[in-house]
Amino acid sequence: MSNPQPSLNRSGRYIKDMVYGANDGIITTFAVVAGVTGGQLSLNAVLTIGLASLFADGFSMAASDFLGSRSEQHAREAQGAMLEENRSALTGAALTFTAFLLAGAVPLLPYLLAHRDSPLFFYAALATAAALAGVGALRALVTKRSLTWSALEMLAIGGFAAVLAYAVGYQINALIAV
Incomplete structure (x- = not known):
């Protein structure tokens, strides 16, 4: 029985792990910043x-990536299916963790680097939007999809998460302050 998935070149083999980690890192961290703000x-x-x-x-994402990949490998072996060549669960997890940390740090950079009297949340929102658009653009290079569409898709998903987190933080604060 052959693997029904088309083989990916070396650069694309781990694209899911990197996009998944970067996207979740940016969105999760900015959602935390938005909720706290x-x-x-x-x-x-x-x-x-x-x-x-x-x-x-980031660690949770990497551990989940590793365990999910190992589970998929064991399930394929049990079914007698061919495994992806040179696809390491540990490498995928490491790339997820690294992408999560690097991209996820972006929303925090204004809080670490800018003057405390600056509009930090505004700067964090701009940095986050740029990071989401950048990851979307990089994804488009690998997937051959529209650069604009990929960037806008990432921005929309990240923006929705931020609005949701900010609204929840605002509502919780309003309920507690009563």
Whole structure:
């Protein structure tokens, strides 16, 4: 029985892991920043929760990627299917973690680098939008889809998550403040 998936060249073999990690890193971290900001918590809370979430969620994503890949490999072996050549679950997990950390740090950079009196959330939103569009554009290079469509798709998904997190933080703060 042959593998029904077309083989990917070396650069595309781990694209799912990298896009998945980068996209989730950006969206998750900015959602945390948006939720904490919506809840009107301090700058220290943004940094503490943001950085803790960045590393914990990045590790969780990598562990999930590893376990999912290993489960898929075992299931294919049990069915007698051919495995993808040179596809390492550990490499996929490492790439997911690295992409998550690097891309996920972007929404926190204004809080780490800009002056405390600056509009930090606005800068974080701009940096996040640029990172999402950038990952979308890189994805388009590999998938051969429209660069504009890929960037807008990433922006829309990330924007929805941010609005949702901000609204939840705002509502929780309103309920607690009563």
